[in-house]
Amino acid sequence: MIVKSREIVSMIISDTPNKMDFSFPKNEKLKSKKLIDSLFAEGKSVSYYPIKLIYLKTELPKRVSIQTGATVPKKNFKSAVKRNRIKRLLREGYRLNKHLVFNNSKTSFAFLFLYLGKDTPQYNTIDESMKLVLRKFNKKINHG
RNA sequence: CAAGCAGGCCACCUUAUCGCCGUGUGCUGAACCUAGUUCGGCGCAGGGAGGAAAGUCCGGACACCAUAGUGCGGCAUAGCGGGUAACGCCCGUCGUUUCGUUUUUAACGGAACAGGACAAGUGCAGCAGAAAGUAUGUACAGGUAAUGCUGUAGUGAAAUCAGGUAAACUCUAUGCGGUGAAACGUCAUGUAAAUCGGUGUUUGAGGGCUGCACGCCCGAGCCGAAGGGUAGGCGGUUAGAGCCUUUGGGCAACUGAAGGCCUAGAUAAAUGAUAGGGAUCCGCCUCUGGCGGAGACAGAAUCCGGCUUACGGCCUGCUUUUUAA
């Protein structure tokens, strides 16, 4: 199991000809309070437990196609350490899987990932459900 | 070995891959006519959570409000002396209480203490008790010319004793102006210097975020209704009552001098993820080892000094049999 996942990572890195982008720079972070407010007000959502993705098709201030944020509700996790840990895991999950949704389309989106679970997760589960959520999102965009 | 007390130290390490945030430095792309500015890209070097970052319980620095002023009110502290920028913190010392395996006394050691004043005034005290503060009854004994005049018993936490109680009001001494980085400064963006009603311009509306009054300053707008816009950047913002070493002073807290060091600055908020190896601890077993598991409390948000609380491990010292009559 351990060796397998290691191989997968190395395969992704070495076998892709275009040098897949795993970076997550400042411009791709969702920072505007205004945008976040409008996300909660009029955004649509896709969810696959324990991750919920709220998205909105809008104009972005920077020249990127997606800006992403992650939140964990304080109600479910009181400890700031645990909240931080989950947010970091969500960021990692998005960073390593964002090639699924980055297809140079002209439409730009604002993303916000919510963690709905009540236990601190392992990276494996975050990774799997992140992939599923992003595929669900793609389906919805292409067909609707 | 175990327990208790006191003090000190650490806060898993390392390799690979992929990432994040500052700093320094080198090269470089695009936009505008140039100077230069703005937006980027690549490389190198070095840095990147805590002992409590927490609770927000105290004290400051700093900023604005009059160079923060007067009176009342309010709040805090409380033996004495010292330390400190300051403190409700720390150190020393006196006293009281308590512990040190039978009792008493003394010494010694440990622990706790919001430990000023009820000899200014006011209030309060269930039950019990004659009586709880303008109080004086019963029994016995003593005493007087006579009398609760004196003692003992009894009730109670407390009984003419300068009674008890101030974490009761209060008094005394000392200290405290208010608001807190969402303070404050500055740049940019943008609408509405619009509409309706009320009120006011030296006979002064309103404001200066102070509980009230005074005083001072600013002063032409202010209040309400309905509605509209912006909610961004930069500074403040990390070199500081800073840390380490040596040494002088002091019982100590602490402090003088010399030398060395630079040690996070994010803002929907960085300090991470995955995989391997190694130490640590726990459990089990077929015990020179093997297998499985765990990794405490917890995340900077202007910055310092304390206190309190949460919590894993290691090391050192002392006590667990104190002494005398």
Place this chain on the structure above:
RNA sequence: GGAGUGUUAGCUCAGUUGGUUUAGAGCAUCGCCUUGACAGGGCGGGGGUCGUUGGUUCGAAUCCAAUACACUUCA
């Protein structure tokens, strides 16, 4: 980051300022009566570490301190 409030029976609240009396009220629950039976009504009962710990006091739900939890609010 700052400021503030609350915690009492299964639930919603009094009582706390100003100390000592059995910690009360409504709903819920249990028993009995009323009814052929149910609802409703009447009578009676049980149920409380007063969030936790410590202190002051003769005595603490109440005063003081620490702590836990929940909630509100501020450009």
